[in-house]
Amino acid sequence: MQELARRWQRAGVRVGLVPTMGYLHAGHLSLVECARQRVGPRGKVALSIYVNPTQFGPQEDLSSYPRNFARDAWLCQEAGVDVIFAPDDTQMYPRGETGDFSTFVVEEGLSRGMEGQARPTHFRGVTTVVAKLFHIVQPELAVFGAKDYQQAAIVKRMVRDLNFPLKIIVVPTLREADGLAMSSRNKYLAGELRSQALVLPRSLEKARAEVRQSSRPIPAARLKAELKRFIERAPAARLDYVEFFEPHTLVPVPSVTRGTQMALAVFIGPTRLIDNARL
Ligand code: AMP
Numbered sequence: 001m002q003e004l005a006r007r008w009q010r011a012g013v014r015v016g017l018v019p020t021m022g023y024l025h026a027g028h029l030s031l032v033e034c035a036r037q038r039v040g041p042r043g044k045v046a047l048s049i050y051v052n053p054t055q056f057g058p059q060e061d062l063s064s065y066p067r068n069f070a071r072d073a074w075l076c077q078e079a080g081v082d083v084i085f086a087p088d089d090t091q092m093y094p095r096g097e098t099g100d101f102s103t104f105v106v107e108e109g110l111s112r113g114m115e116g117q118a119r120p121t122h123f124r125g126v127t128t129v130v131a132k133l134f135h136i137v138q139p140e141l142a143v144f145g146a147k148d149y150q151q152a153a154i155v156k157r158m159v160r161d162l163n164f165p166l167k168i169i170v171v172p173t174l175r176e177a178d179g180l181a182m183s184s185r186n187k188y189l190a191g192e193l194r195s196q197a198l199v200l201p202r203s204l205e206k207a208r209a210e211v212r213q214s215s216r217p218i219p220a221a222r223l224k225a226e227l228k229r230f231i232e233r234a235p236a237a238r239l240d241y242v243e244f245f246e247p248h249t250l251v252p253v254p255s256v257t258r259g260t261q262m263a264l265a266v267f268i269g270p271t272r273l274i275d276n277a278r279l
Helices: 002-010 026-039 069-079 114-118 122-137 146-161 184-188 192-196 199-213 220-231
Strands: 015-020 044-049 083-085 141-145 167-171 237-245 261-268 271-278
Touching: 002 015, 002 122, 015 026, 015 122, 026 044, 026 069, 026 141, 026 167, 044 069, 044 122, 069 083, 083 122, 114 122, 114 146, 114 237, 114 261, 122 141, 122 146, 141 146, 146 167, 146 261, 146 271, 184 271, 199 220, 199 261, 199 271, 220 237, 220 261
Parallel strands: 015 044, 015 141, 044 083, 141 167
Antiparallel strands: 237 261, 261 271
């Protein structure tokens, strides 16, 4: 892949990268479409598929994460992806089991709260694998989804801080007709769980409605408590966190107004889902 990327670079071909963990859905394909628009018909769109073990905690769903390479490959072909980069663990972390892989990229500011707090080694895995993908594919732009809001902010920060010569583009969250954010993990939501997962988008809508109806800022603690009660009325739902923060710095705010960013993580049965929106 790196050799191909160097050839493209020498020939002046524009390259856009869409990093994914596979089990593609329309949300991923909207990232591909964005990459294609940016690099043009003569540019190259690369999509990586890699379920990166270093971003999963020991109790998380690494081994059960949904995979279907044949279907992904077909979707990529239909979407006009030029190359799929789908390495395996021995290629990405050679000799990892013997401790011979020992260099990691760690972002130490934006990654402290929310997902970083709930999943302590997660972002170290993300920034490390994304840095590796950038060096391997050498794109001039990479496209990420706003669905993973904190991740996109951290990747942008890494690119800025470490002088990666590329631009990060963030694409809005694509949703199902009923509002549920598209996610590979939605596959886990059998039967009743699928409808209970609607507590995520409905929490965002509820918070937005309250903020817009209120003539004054709403204390974040009050809104958090209210949303926790709302979410846990669904029998299979357990709130992991809900946070209100400044959209650029990710700093939590004490009171919530129009323009505050909200993010939440909720377990629906065993499945952990995240969502976020600007209020
Ligand atoms: P994943 O395969 O879940 O790691 O996601 C790969 C990329 O697709 C990430 O940049 C995600 O933010 C993005 N993505 C995932 N779901 C959606 C969605 N519903 N809408 C837009 N982008 C998404």
